[in-house]
Amino acid sequence: MQKLKTSRRIKEVIASPIRKFLPLVKKVEQQGVKVIKLNIGDPDILPPKDFIQVLQQIKLTDFYYAPSSGVNKYLLAWIKYFDNFKIKITAENIVPTMGASEAIIFVLQAVCDIDDEVLVFEPFYTNYKALSQTCGVKLAPITLKMEDGYKLPNIKKIEQKISKKTKAIIIINPDNPTGKVWRKDEVATIIKIALKYNLFIIADETYREIIFQGKPICFLRNQRIKNNLIVIDSVSKRFSVPGIRMGVVISYNKEIIKAILKLAMARLAVSTVGQLATAKIITQSKKYIKIIIQEYKVRVEVLNKGLNKIDGIETCRAQGAFYQVVKLPVENSEDFIKFLITKFRYKNKTLLLAPMSDFYITPGLGKNEVRVALVTNIKELKEGMEILKRALAEFKG
Numbered sequence: 001m002q003k004l005k006t007s008r009r010i011k012e013v014i015a016s017p018i019r020k021f022l023p024l025v026k027k028v029e030q031q032g033v034k035v036i037k038l039n040i041g042d043p044d045i046l047p048p049k050d051f052i053q054v055l056q057q058i059k060l061t062d063f064y065y066a067p068s069s070g071v072n073k074y075l076l077a078w079i080k081y082f083d084n085f086k087i088k089i090t091a092e093n094i095v096p097t098m099g100a101s102e103a104i105i106f107v108l109q110a111v112c113d114i115d116d117e118v119l120v121f122e123p124f125y126t127n128y129k130a131l132s133q134t135c136g137v138k139l140a141p142i143t144l145k146m147e148d149g150y151k152l153p154n155i156k157k158i159e160q161k162i163s164k165k166t167k168a169i170i171i172i173n174p175d176n177p178t179g180k181v182w183r184k185d186e187v188a189t190i191i192k193i194a195l196k197y198n199l200f201i202i203a204d205e206t207y208r209e210i211i212f213q214g215k216p217i218c219f220l221r222n223q224r225i226k227n228n229l230i231v232i233d234s235v236s237k238r239f240s241v242p243g244i245r246m247g248v249v250i251s252y253n254k255e256i257i258k259a260i261l262k263l264a265m266a267r268l269a270v271s272t273v274g275q276l277a278t279a280k281i282i283t284q285s286k287k288y289i290k291i292i293i294q295e296y297k298v299r300v301e302v303l304n305k306g307l308n309k310i311d312g313i314e315t316c317r318a319q320g321a322f323y324q325v326v327k328l329p330v331e332n333s334e335d336f337i338k339f340l341i342t343k344f345r346y347k348n349k350t351l352l353l354a355p356m357s358d359f360y361i362t363p364g365l366g367k368n369e370v371r372v373a374l375v376t377n378i379k380e381l382k383e384g385m386e387i388l389k390r391a392l393a394e395f396k397g
């Protein structure tokens, strides 16, 4: 008889480095240890007040299946949101998704056949790895280096990675995990390459407005790439509501929208309540986003002041989003994180960070790096830096 076993495909899929230590953490928390969690991009900042008001007005009749193409209010909210940036989109350009995560799966499936390739700049948001593995898509990495401020490499280095199987190039702006905000000239280079090789540009703009200087770059503004462009967006981070699980795919390319809509129909719809509840906050983004940017700016300052006091640390200050990569004076950051959880205590507290290896494709890269997510208040962040300093000294000793 045939043995019961899981698929070969799933064996290749990595467990999220952001979440994999949580069972271990739960255990020590049950023993009364306080763990300061700087691993997951789950903002502690409360969402806009209006969000709860709309939720309280939800009626018993609001639990019908929404159309796969979305509830009008939700679509209109995105149209209005982009109008603020002087970008014109219509309902035909949008497909609602369950967060940016589902948007990523849909886009990869719509664009790629099995074994097709997509260019990514490493380090990149690690879940692209698992999601592309489940879609049978290969990620071809272009390495960005911390010591160069994660700047785009020479155009030739990028072109070397393009093969007959390359279908798209992913750009996350502002970037998770590096906190990089892509410069105009870098974006222009990416567009030039995409047009030259006729590649789709998958622009993940989940953190669009969370930047500490200047104005956000919206790929949708660029008319020359109308056919190539697929934008992934989400309310998770900019409105601090990751648990509502709402996002969108936006494209001017009718074939892409048709393809994504087929996938959307197969899984029926996204939450009707989620669409109704987020519609209002999306249209009122300006005021709220100003507030959170101010808060994240202060946190970046506190983080870097704290890091400056620790010997042997290398880092590149975040310009946007709410993450920063830190090179630690250890051989293996994963071992250090395990040490933090299982052994190290300071005033009965410890710290959780995300190891960086799986934010890269190239083996060996990021081994001594961690990602810090600025998702706790200033007091905890300061405590976190104190713990990091003391734990490193003890770990090395």
Ligand SMILES: Cc1ncc(COP(=O)(O)O)c(C=O)c1O
Binding pocket: 041, 098, 099, 100, 101, 102, 125, 172, 176, 204, 206, 233, 234, 235, 236, 242, 246, 247
């Ligand atoms: C760059 C990027 N894209 C997508 C996602 C997924 O977000 P969502 O909560 O909307 O699924 C994240 C979450 O951290 C992210 O950082």
